[in-house]
Amino acid sequence: MAKADGVAVITVGGLQDLLQAIRARGYRVVGPTMQNQAILYDDIESVDDLPRGWTDEQDGGRYRLARRDDEALFGYAVGPQSWKKFLHAPKLRLWTAERSGDNVSVTPEAEPDDRLASIGVRACEMRAIEIQDRVFLGDLYVDPHYETLRARALIVAVNCGQAGGTCFCVSMHAGPRVAQGFDLALTELLDGGEQRFLIETGSEEGRALLEQIPHRPASAVEIEAGDAVVERTASSMGREMRTDDLHELLTSNLEHARWDEVATRCLTCTNCTLVCPTCFCTSVEDVSDLAGERAERWRRWDSCFTMDFSYIHGGSVRASTKSRYRQWMTHKLATWIDQFGSSGCVGCGRCITWCPVGIDLTEEVRAIRGCDAAAEESQ
Incomplete structure (x- = not known):
């Protein structure tokens, strides 16, 4: 983790202030919610929409939600959805063609105007976004819809405090600590009965947001506690896989x-x-x-x-x-x-x-x- 003078601390109230500050900047705020007995990503307005006090139990062919013995807001691994759903849509209209008499006009789909703020992005998911950046942006042919959404995206990442039963991000060098690509990164601390978050900045937008909300510098003890959270998660992966060969x-x-x-x-x-x-x-x-007067082309x-x-x-x-x-x-x-x-x-x-x-x-x-x-x- 960064040095103590580069890490701040916010409370749950500070997290609520952060969500409001993000929304005030014109972002659509999306984060983890509880729906249909799973953790799903959807629009959120406050910390009350987060899965407070819930975790997930995962194994091969098995997923269940269970109560925790604390009030953790990010005390789960990952649900069935990924952020791919928002950046690379499951269904996208590419163009529309309309015929009027002998004339045919073709109108490409307009660029998306969403400014997406993703709350609770895990290290493995951040790595997945980087991989999709390579796929959609890294070659001669660029996906214009992905490019537009990605350029406008804000990422508030979360370092994992609990490994799932099927997690093996350590084997893939993809977690559980978020290393790069984020605007802000949180580590949830629950020790001593006081719920708070270490918060690191990774961009100018992230720094500007942090300046808008109440925060204080993290102590050396809190920095060590945050490191311990990530180390404990790394040592408790549900799966392992040798990858060198x-x-x-x-x-x-x-x-x-x-x-x-x-x-x-x-x-x-x-x-x-x-x-x-x-x-x-x-x-x-x-x-x-x-x-036969209107036709559309869709990508699925x-x-x-x-x-x-x-x-x-x-x-x-x-x-x-x-x-x-x-x-x-x-x-x-x-x-x-x-x-x-x-x-x-x-x-x-x-x-x-x-x-x-x-x-x-x-x-x-x-x-x-x-x-x-x-x-x-x-x-």
Whole structure:
């Protein structure tokens, strides 16, 4: 963590003041809320909208909310949604065409005007945003909608105080401490019965916001307490995965028997790709009215687990469950590196939690390597 003179302390009331100050600057404020028995990201107006005193219990194919024995506002891991939902929309109209007589006019979709303030962004999610920045902004072809939303975004990150049952961000070097990319970063302290937050600034916008709210410098003891929170989280990951040899391991084992075994369990339901914070595959479809006078082109999230995704004239390139699961896992952990220079996995564990049959990415890697869990942990 930064030196004591670079870290401030705010109270819960100060956090409320921060939300008001952000809104006063014209941002749409989105953060964690409790809906449908899960932690979901939605518009918030005050700290009372946050999941105070709740946590999540996660394992393969299992997610439950449970009461904590304190009033933590960010005392959970991650829910089924990621910030991808707001920056790379599940459904986006690209253009509209209208016919009047013999004339046809095509109108591109207007750029979004939202200024999004994301509250409670975890380290793994911050890393996922950085990965999607590389996908959508880092090449010759730039996604204009993503570019506009990203340029206007404000990020209030939170260092994790609790690891989930399927978390393995430490293995992926993606957490639990937020290292960069944020405007403000919080660490929730609950020791001694006094609830407060360490707050660090990462941008001029973040510094300007901090100056608008009541705060005081953090003491050395509070800095150490914040470090202890993150260290405790890092040492209690629900999963682990060795990563130093993943590229060679997966690309040299494309016919490993484990692909056949996992195919007997995989439902190709696409859950893992939909909850993943970095998956970016889309399809495009055109719709028109019955009179043929108006047509629209829409972009929608898609998944490499569907038969249609790899369809070309004559059939699907990946017709079997085995080939589709292998495509997803080898791309995420290996060939993504060839394509974008980094792994596509941030260790958030969502693909494990939200798989209906509990397929575990880390377990599949161990099986292909031929190690048991104990042997891998000792390496």
